[in-house]
Amino acid sequence: MHVDKVKHDFEPKIVALVCTWCTYAGADLAGTSRMQYPPNVRVVKFPCTGRIDPVFILRAFQKGADGVLVSGCHPGDCHYMAGNFHARRRFAAFRKLLEFVGVDLSRLQFSWVSAAEGGKWVEMVTELTERVRQLGPLTEFRELELAEQWSGSTLTTPELKEAYQAI
Amino acid sequence: MNKTARKHDSAVLVDEGYWSSVSQAIQQEAVRLLEQGAVAGVVGYIAGRRTGTAMPVVAATPDEARQLIFSPACVNNLALYFTKAKKEVSSKGKLAIVAKGCDLRALAGLMGESQLKREDVYIIGIACAGVYGAHADRSQPLCDATIARKCRECTVHEPTGADAVAGTLPALQKLEPLEAQELARLEAMTPQERWAFWKEHFSRCIRCLACRQVCPFCFCEQCLCDRNRPQSVETTPRPAGNTAWHIVRAMHLAGRCGGCAECERVCPMDIPLNLLNRKMAKELKELYDYEAGLTPQEKGPLTEYKEDDDESFIK
Numbered sequence: 001m002h003v004d005k006v007k008h009d010f011e012p013k014i015v016a017l018v019c020t021w022c023t024y025a026g027a028d029l030a031g032t033s034r035m036q037y038p039p040n041v042r043v044v045k046f047p048c049t050g051r052i053d054p055v056f057i058l059r060a061f062q063k064g065a066d067g068v069l070v071s072g073c074h075p076g077d078c079h080y081m082a083g084n085f086h087a088r089r090r091f092a093a094f095r096k097l098l099e100f101v102g103v104d105l106s107r108l109q110f111s112w113v114s115a116a117e118g119g120k121w122v123e124m125v126t127e128l129t130e131r132v133r134q135l136g137p138l139t140e141f142r143e144l145e146l147a148e149q150w151s152g153s154t155l156t157t158p159e160l161k162e163a164y165q166a167i
Numbered sequence: 168m169n170k171t172a173r174k175h176d177s178a179v180l181v182d183e184g185y186w187s188s189v190s191q192a193i194q195q196e197a198v199r200l201l202e203q204g205a206v207a208g209v210v211g212y213i214a215g216r217r218t219g220t221a222m223p224v225v226a227a228t229p230d231e232a233r234q235l236i237f238s239p240a241c242v243n244n245l246a247l248y249f250t251k252a253k254k255e256v257s258s259k260g261k262l263a264i265v266a267k268g269c270d271l272r273a274l275a276g277l278m279g280e281s282q283l284k285r286e287d288v289y290i291i292g293i294a295c296a297g298v299y300g301a302h303a304d305r306s307q308p309l310c311d312a313t314i315a316r317k318c319r320e321c322t323v324h325e326p327t328g329a330d331a332v333a334g335t336l337p338a339l340q341k342l343e344p345l346e347a348q349e350l351a352r353l354e355a356m357t358p359q360e361r362w363a364f365w366k367e368h369f370s371r372c373i374r375c376l377a378c379r380q381v382c383p384f385c386f387c388e389q390c391l392c393d394r395n396r397p398q399s400v401e402t403t404p405r406p407a408g409n410t411a412w413h414i415v416r417a418m419h420l421a422g423r424c425g426g427c428a429e430c431e432r433v434c435p436m437d438i439p440l441n442l443l444n445r446k447m448a449k450e451l452k453e454l455y456d457y458e459a460g461l462t463p464q465e466k467g468p469l470t471e472y473k474e475d476d477d478e479s480f481i482k
C-alpha cells in the first residue's frame with residue numbers, strides 16, 4: 001500500500017496516553033498489519049487508563065503537545081476489572097474543568113480501542129491529527145511556559161501596583 | 168473581583184443579642200462537657216487581641232471554655248484540626264468542635280473519607296447567620312458590605328447531624344448571590360475569554376500554598392505538587408506551574424469540596440478559587456447527582472462508578 005506524502009505547514013504533535021492491554025496492542029496490530037497512519041503521534045504506555053492522572057494530560061499540553069489522545073479498553077474489558085470505569089468518570093469531570101478554564105476540548109480525545117481494533121486506532125489518530133492540524137498549534141500553554149515570571153505590569157489593583165513599585 | 172461597582176447596603180443583618188446568645192450556649196455546652204470529662208478539649212474560637220478578630224483554640228479546661236465565643240469574625244473552618252495533617256490536635260483524645268454549617272460539611276466529608284469517626288467527635292453545631300468576608304471592615308457589624316461571599320447563598324445555616332445546637336437562627340435577609348452570578352457570567356463567556364480571565368488571576372499566584380494548607384481535604388502526607396522526580400507540577404510561581412497547580416487543586420477537590428471557601432479567604436492575591444470549586448461541585452451534581460458533605464457518604468463520585476455512566480464524549 002503506497003500513500004503519497006503531503007507536505008503541510010504545520011505538523012501537530014499528538015501525545016497518546018494508552019493502556020498497555022488494549023490500545024497499545026491495538027496500535028501494535030495496526031503496525032504489524034502494515035496500516036498507515038500519521039507519524040505525529042507519540043505513544044506513552046500505561047498499565048491501565050485508571051492510572052492516567054489528569055496531571056499527565058496537563059503536562060503533555062504544557063510540554064508542547066497540540067493534541068492529546070487518551071485511549072484504553074472498552075468498558076467491561078479492563079484487565080483490572082474497573083480501571084476504565086473509574087477513568088471514565090474522572091475524565092468526564094476533568095473535561096468540564098478544562099472547559100471552564102478555557103481549554104479547547106476538541107484537542108483532547110478519549111476513545112476505547114481494543115487489541116483487535118488496529119483499524120480504529122488508525123482512524124482515531126488520523127482524525128485527531130487532521131482536526132488539530134485545522135485548529136493550528138496550541139499556543140495558550142506555550143505562552144504560559146514562555147512567560148518568565150509573574151509580571152508586575154499586569155497588576156490590576158492600585159494597592160498592588162503601589163506595593164510592587166515600592167519593592 | 169467586582170468589589171467596586173456594587174453599592175452595599177450597610178444595614179445590620181443580625182442584632183448583637185444573637186451573637187452573645189450563641190456564645191453563651193457554646194460556653195455552657197463546652198463547660199458541661201469538660202466538667203463531665205466527656206471530651207479532652209473543645210476546638211472553638213476565642214476573641215483575638217485586636218477588636219473584631221477571633222482565633223481558633225483548643226480549650227482543655229472549663230475556665231478556658233468560658234472564654235469561647237462566636238462572632239462574625241469566627242471565619243476559620245475548624246474541621247481542619249481533625250485531619251491527619253494536625254495530628255497534635257487529634258491525638259489528644261475525643262474532642263468537641265464548634266462547627267458552622269460549612270464546617271459540618273467538611274466534617275461529613277472527612278468522615279466519608281475515613282479520616283474521622285463520628286463517635287470520636289462531639290459536634291456543637293451553630294445556627295449560623297454568616298461571617299465576615301476576607302476584606303471586610305471589621306469595625307462594622309455584619310452587613311451586606313462585610314458578609315463573606317459564600318454566606319450570601321449559604322444553604323446550611325441550620326446545622327444538621329450535630330450533637331448539640333447553639334443558638335437559634337434569626338430571620339435572615341435574602342442577599343444578592345454574587346458567586347452564582349459570577350459563575351453564570353463566566354459560563355456565558357467564550358473559552359478564549361475564560362482562558363484570559365483565569366490566566367490573569369493565576370498569573371498573580373505566588374504559590375504560597377495557603378489554599379492547600381487551610382483546606383480540610385488537603386491532608387495527603389506528601390502532596391503530588393511538592394514532588395520532584397518526576398515533577399508533575401512546577402513548584403515555582405511561574406504562570407505555567409500556577410495554572411497547573413490550580414487545575415490540579417480543583418480536580419482533587421472535585422466531589423469532595425464542602426464549599427467553606429477558606430481557600431479563597433486566605434488567598435493573599437485574591438484569586439477567586441471558590442469559583443472553580445463551585446463549578447466542579449455543580450458539574451458533579453449534574454453528572455452523578457452527588458453533593459459533597461451533606462451526609463457522610465462512603466464513596467465519592469470519583470471513587471465509584473456505574474456501568475452505564477455517560478460516555479458520549481468517548482469515541
